[in-house]
Amino acid sequence: MAKKQKKNSGGTPATVALTAAGTPFTLHAYEHDPASPSYGEEAAEALGVSPDRVFKTLVADVDGELTVAVVPVAGQLDLKALASAVGGKRAAMADPAAAERTTGYVRGGISPLGQRKRLRTVLDASASEHATVCVSAGRRGLEVELSPADLAALTSAVLAPIGRA
Secondary structure, eight states: OHHHHHHHTTOOHHHHHHHHHTOOOEEEEOOOOTTOSOHHHHHHHHHTOOTTTBEEEEEEEETTEEEEEEEETTSEEOHHHHHHHTTOSOEEEOOHHHHHHHHSSOTTOOOSSSOSSOOEEEEEGGGGGSSOEEEEEEETTEEEEEOHHHHHHHHTOEEEOOEEO
């Protein structure tokens, strides 16, 4: 057991999950600015990647059940579309403390991968337009780049048009 912990030291639950699954990924670190108004747009700019390829992980409450929405940082989450994608009636953004407690990550660093409690996940359909996308690797200033198909498979995500410009 101690050997396994040593091997994974320095990794986040997201990178540990990717490594354990044998999924190819690229890790991108950048200096996070606490004054930045948008974590996702900061990541896109720091990495020199189009904001259409950098996805933010949001946690919403759909009919009383926490649900993960992964949408491009260039746009916003359509809560009505999210509810519809999972067969729900009403969606609202989750309480930030509940999102952090349930996922095991801090706001601005919530990853759709390696969450403490696996939540149902919806990935915006626009992800499939790209060979790779970037999502949080589990802390501010750290992104992971992987194929949308791998992201969907690892999170058991439903693909649906849940983002809007």
